[in-house]
Amino acid sequence: MRAARRVFLFVFAVLLQVVPATALRAQHITLLADEVTGAGFSAQGVRAEFANGALTIQVGTARAGEQTWKNVRLDCAALKLERARIACDDGAFMLTEKIPLSLNYAADKRVLDVALKPAPDETWRLDWRPGKRGNDLTVRIDGGRWQRAAVWLPPDLPKIGAGVVNGEIGYSGAGRIHAKLALANGAFADKSGLRAGEKVGVALALQAEPAAQHLRWRAELAWNAGEVFWQPVYLKAANQQLSLAGTLDATTLRVVLGGLRFPGVGDIELSGAYDLAANQLTQARAQARAIAVPALYESILKPFLAGTVFADLRTDGRISAAVALGCKGLQSVDVHLERVSFEDKLERRFALFDVSGIVPWRADAQTQAVVIVKGGELLKMPVGAFALPLNMHGMRFDLKHLRVPLLDGAIDVRDFVARVGEKSAYWQFGGEVGGISMDKLTAALGLPVMHGTLAATLPMVRHVKSSLRVDGALNIKVFDGTVQANNLVLLDIFGRAPRVQADVSMQNLDLELLARTFSFGNITGRLDARVTGLELVNWQPVKFDARVASSHGEYPRTISQTAVQNISALGGPGAASTIQRSVLRFFDQFGYEKLGWNCKLQSGVCEMSGVEDRAQGYVLVKGRGIPSITVIGYNRQVNWRELLDRIRRVTEGNVKPIVK
Amino acid sequence: MKTFRLFEIVLLLALLSLASHAGAQANLEINTPGIAAIQASMQKRHAELAPLYASGAVGLTRDGNVQLRDPSAVPLPQRAAVNGLVAAENQDRAALYREIARANNRPEWEGDIRNTFAQRWIDRAQPGWYYQTAAGAWARK
Numbered sequence: 055m056r057a058a059r060r061v062f063l064f065v066f067a068v069l070l071q072v073v074p075a076t077a078l079r080a081q082h083i084t085l086l087a088d089e090v091t092g093a094g095f096s097a098q099g100v101r102a103e104f105a106n107g108a109l110t111i112q113v114g115t116a117r118a119g120e121q122t123w124k125n126v127r128l129d130c131a132a133l134k135l136e137r138a139r140i141a142c143d144d145g146a147f148m149l150t151e152k153i154p155l156s157l158n159y160a161a162d163k164r165v166l167d168v169a170l171k172p173a174p175d176e177t178w179r180l181d182w183r184p185g186k187r188g189n190d191l192t193v194r195i196d197g198g199r200w201q202r203a204a205v206w207l208p209p210d211l212p213k214i215g216a217g218v219v220n221g222e223i224g225y226s227g228a229g230r231i232h233a234k235l236a237l238a239n240g241a242f243a244d245k246s247g248l249r250a251g252e253k254v255g256v257a258l259a260l261q262a263e264p265a266a267q268h269l270r271w272r273a274e275l276a277w278n279a280g281e282v283f284w285q286p287v288y289l290k291a292a293n294q295q296l297s298l299a300g301t302l303d304a305t306t307l308r309v310v311l312g313g314l315r316f317p318g319v320g321d322i323e324l325s326g327a328y329d330l331a332a333n334q335l336t337q338a339r340a341q342a343r344a345i346a347v348p349a350l351y352e353s354i355l356k357p358f359l360a361g362t363v364f365a366d367l368r369t370d371g372r373i374s375a376a377v378a379l380g381c382k383g384l385q386s387v388d389v390h391l392e393r394v395s396f397e398d399k400l401e402r403r404f405a406l407f408d409v410s411g412i413v414p415w416r417a418d419a420q421t422q423a424v425v426i427v428k429g430g431e432l433l434k435m436p437v438g439a440f441a442l443p444l445n446m447h448g449m450r451f452d453l454k455h456l457r458v459p460l461l462d463g464a465i466d467v468r469d470f471v472a473r474v475g476e477k478s479a480y481w482q483f484g485g486e487v488g489g490i491s492m493d494k495l496t497a498a499l500g501l502p503v504m505h506g507t508l509a510a511t512l513p514m515v516r517h518v519k520s521s522l523r524v525d526g527a528l529n530i531k532v533f534d535g536t537v538q539a540n541n542l543v544l545l546d547i548f549g550r551a552p553r554v555q556a557d558v559s560m561q562n563l564d565l566e567l568l569a570r571t572f573s574f575g576n577i578t579g580r581l582d583a584r585v586t587g588l589e590l591v592n593w594q595p596v597k598f599d600a601r602v603a604s605s606h607g608e609y610p611r612t613i614s615q616t617a618v619q620n621i622s623a624l625g626g627p628g629a630a631s632t633i634q635r636s637v638l639r640f641f642d643q644f645g646y647e648k649l650g651w652n653c654k655l656q657s658g659v660c661e662m663s664g665v666e667d668r669a670q671g672y673v674l675v676k677g678r679g680i681p682s683i684t685v686i687g688y689n690r691q692v693n694w695r696e697l698l699d700r701i702r703r704v705t706e707g708n709v710k711p712i713v714k
Numbered sequence: 715m716k717t718f719r720l721f722e723i724v725l726l727l728a729l730l731s732l733a734s735h736a737g738a739q740a741n742l743e744i745n746t747p748g749i750a751a752i753q754a755s756m757q758k759r760h761a762e763l764a765p766l767y768a769s770g771a772v773g774l775t776r777d778g779n780v781q782l783r784d785p786s787a788v789p790l791p792q793r794a795a796v797n798g799l800v801a802a803e804n805q806d807r808a809a810l811y812r813e814i815a816r817a818n819n820r821p822e823w824e825g826d827i828r829n830t831f832a833q834r835w836i837d838r839a840q841p842g843w844y845y846q847t848a849a850g851a852w853a854r855k
Contacts, residue, residue: 247785248797283790285797360798550755550809551748591813594747658745 082106095119097126109133109142121205123149130157138162173199188227195219200240212244217254229264231271240280248285255279255291268303286357292317298324305331319353320345326379334381341376347394363403370395371409382417389413391425405431411442420447435461435498449474453483461498463489463508482516492532502571506532521545533571535563535580554590559583562605573705575617579649580605595655595694603650603665612643613675613683620704621674622685624651624697645679660694662687748813756806762799772800773844773852778811778832779804783844783852807831 087100099114113126126149130142138161145155147170157168166182176197183190200217207214217240223233240254255278262271275296282289294316300309312324326338351369359365371394378385390412397405408428414421423444430437438459445452453470465487472481490508497503513526524542531537537560545553560583569577582605589597604611613621650665651674664672668686675685763780766772771787772780780803782788788796811831815824836845839855847853 243785247782247788247793250785250790250793252790281790283793286794288791288794357794360794361802550752550806551813553748591746591748592751596746596748 104133107132107135109145119206128155130155173197185227190224190226192222192224194222195235200237212242212249212251215241215243217241221258229269231260231262233258233260238279248283251280251282253280254282262302265301268301270301272299273297286360287354288357289353305329306336316353319349335379336381338379339376341374343374344372344392345374347371347373347396351396363398364396366399368395368397368399385417387413387415389415397431402431402434404433406437413444413446415446417448420445422446432460433499435495438464460487461490461494463487463491478519480516480518482514483512484514485512486510487512502573504532504571505567506534508532520547520549522547533563533567536561537563551592554588554593556585556588558585558588569617574620576614576643577612577617577649578609579611579613579646580607580609582606596658597655599652599654601650601652604648611646611648611678613646613649615642615644618644618675618683618685621649621651622687623700623704624674624687641681644677644681644683646682647676647678649675655694658694660692660697662690662692744814744817746813746817749810749817752806752810752813756803756810759799759803759806763803766796766799767840767843770842770844770854771796773846774832774835774839776832776836776846776848776850778828778835779807781846 083102083104085100085102088098090097090100095116095118097113097116100112102111103109109128109130111128114124116123116126128145128147130145132142132144134141134143140157140159140161142155142157145157147153147155151172153170153172155168155170157166159166164184166180168180168182170178170180172178176199177195178198179194179196181190181192181194198219200219201214203219204214218238219235220238221233221235223231223235225231235258237254237256237258240256241250241252242254243250257274257276257278259274260271261273262269264270273296275298277291277294279291281291294314296312296314298309298312300307300311302308307328307330309324309326312326314322314324316322320342322340322342324338324340327336328334329336347369350373351367356365372392373394374390374392376386376388378387391409394409395405395407397407406427407430409425410428411423411425413423413425415423423442423446425442425444426439427442428439440456440458442456443453445454451470451472451474453467456467456470458465458467465485467483467485470481470483472479487508487510492504492506492508495504495508509529509531511527511529512524514524516523516525522544524539526540528539528542529536530539537558540557540559542556543554545555560581563581563583565577565579565581568581569575581602583600583602585598585600587597587599588595648665652663654661662672664674664687665676666673671686671688672690673684674687675683677684763772766788767774769784769787771782771784773783775781780800782797782800785793811824811828812821814827815821839845841855843855844852845855
């Protein structure tokens with residue numbers, strides 16, 4: 055549009071200045087030009103013809119910037135030629151569509167006034183008149199369609215659907231430019247609908263003037279109406295204001311002083327430089343002071359965190375940040391945290407309270423973050439105060455030692471190393487968990503209360519892609535014995551169906567503590583277990599080969615009638631009823647030599663066996679002494695889920711054992 | 715409850731056709747904790763997706779996914795949530811196809827499972843829902 059107008063103006067000027075008034079009174083004049091060029095535009099095949107009071111100007115090809123138009127044409131059927139005035143009341147301008155045009159040139163004042171009316175409620179009025187230095191041009195837009203700007207925008211931006219522009223753009227001969235434009239009811243959207251705006255109202259004020267080597271400019275942009283969704287952020291107009299001041303020369307667009315005022319969130323200072331030839335940002339800085347974290351989280355961060363564990367947090371505190379970009383990308387990030395807290399609102403899986411400190415990250419220098427955490431929560435368990443002295447060097451991060459108090463013990467993380475690549479991340483650490491009493495841990499996790507202490511050594515935990523591998527053995531002391539997990543691998547940890555693989559062995563567990571904990575009746579003795587090829591999906595076992603048996607050595611071995619009944623129940627109803635009918639029901643305690651249970655789980659079926667085989671069955675408890683009891687199981691195969699149901703019924707129904 | 719049944723029917727039909735596809739290997743494992751977890755998550759989400767299928771905002775694609783096909787049917791403030799819903803559903807669907815293949819020790823079946831499901835989701839779609847034809851065009855049931 056604008057370029058075409060310039061072509062028109064140029065040709066019109068040629069007409070006014072080159073052709074003497076006497077010639078205009080002649081019957082027929084034709085002017086031809088192969089090419090007319092000016093700053094930023096060119097016109098080829100220009101032909102101006104005046105015949106019988108009618109003026110026609112044709113341009114074969116007009117170019118402005120990247121835009122090209124064919125057959126641009128100006129028609130004026132009745133050109134009024136008077137002594138002091140040239141006028142055309144009902145002309146037409148042909149660009150991509152036919153636009154009604156009127157023009158008036160006052161020869162005495164040398165003022166040209168052109169009005170283009172592409173639509174009844176849309177007017178573009180050009181006023182061209184002599185100024186203090188050269189000619190001044192003013193374009194007044196009344197009801198301008200915003201869609202007309204589309205040809206000037208990069209094709210990968212969303213398509214403009216609607217919008218009305220009012221205002222004025224002016225150019226003075228002294229090289230000054232000013233614009234005051236207001237957009238109302240703007241709408242745009244891309245095909246996917248993920249970048250869209252509706253009823254958008256924006257006010258723009260722009261001023262520019264030539265200085266020594268460049269153009270000095272200043273722009274104020276205020277967003278005063280409507281809503282925008284730019285995946286994943288949705289924002290409503292709240293009079294957000296962007297003000298920029300800078301310079302422009304042939305190679306560089308520079309923002310010297312910029313500011314973004316975001317009501318309710320805070321102010322951001324901006325500066326930067328854009329290389330026009332290379333089409334890239336060469337340098338930029340952004341800085342924000344004391345931004346309220348809740349406002350930042352709710353309006354900006356939350357949409358980016360949808361689907362992660364940080365999707366719904368309660369937040370508090372303030373954060374200041376400065377970011378610098380260079381040709382090679384991110385150069386530095388400085389973050390200052392002031393009593394920042396965040397908490398998993400609904401599920402209460404984690405929380406950190408009163409996090410303060412500084413994180414001075416540099417792309418090519420070694421720095422250390424000093425962050426102090428006053429406290430927190432992990433799976434509803436209290437976490438004590440700790441410091442986080444993180445060493446950073448570009449995308450390499452390491453931490454010598456971190457001690458996080460948990461319940462009455464602590465988690466020690468040692469030699470943490472992380473490397474963040476463009477496509478992948480990798481981290482590893484070693485450490486130990488110590489002194490956490492099982493009573494408190496199990497109570498906090500809502501498990502049956504177990505006694506003992508949790509002391510685990512984590513020789514090396516590695517995270518590659520989405521899997522977590524523990525090299526070496528994970529040791530837990532519980533039930534007065536030890537539990538050891540080897541070859542522990544966690545896959546898809548944050549996926550819908552996380553998988554765990556491990557080999558687990560248990561030694562010398564106190565059966566009395568164990569049975570009491572799970573309300574299984576009274577058993578005294580010691581237990582070993584070996585579970586190989588354990589595979590959990592969604593934290594439920596789908597595969598394992600488990601062998602549970604009495605430990606070797608001398609220790610008291612007794613089993614209560616309730617426990618016998620429960621063990622029997624696991625093998626089906628047959629064995630249990632035998633006890634109830636026999637004389638043995640008069641005894642409370644029995645002696646045993648050994649007990650054991652094996653289960654090979656595969657495809658939902660548990661293949662069972664015991665300490666030794668018997669005709670048509672297997673021995674679960676082998677009796678010894680007086681009175682002694684031997685429990686034999688007959689079902690070799692049992693559906694795993696059915697077995698779990700049985701165990702649940704047994705442990706839940708055992709508060710009051712019924713002895714007939 | 716209705717949506718629950720629909721899901722079950724689709725799962726069953728898809729698996730039946732998979733079983734016939736597998737020939738002699740008709741003994742398909744579909745009852746694993748992994749599949750159950752994904753299934754539960756999808757069932758829960760279905761209540762939110764159903765009105766979007768009905769309005770035509772979201773349609774069933776030919777490759778066993780769902781897609782925001784008419785964003786204008788979703789007001790701007792809800793668009794992020796709907797987009798999140800679509801992304802989560804596709805994540806679950808991919809996990810479901812992978813998990814069924816894995817549970818049966820046939821990871822190479824994943825593509826076939828996806829194709830079978832794609833066809834079944836479309837076959838069982840309710841009248842008025844949009845789906846993608848084999849040529850990729852949107853059609854209404």
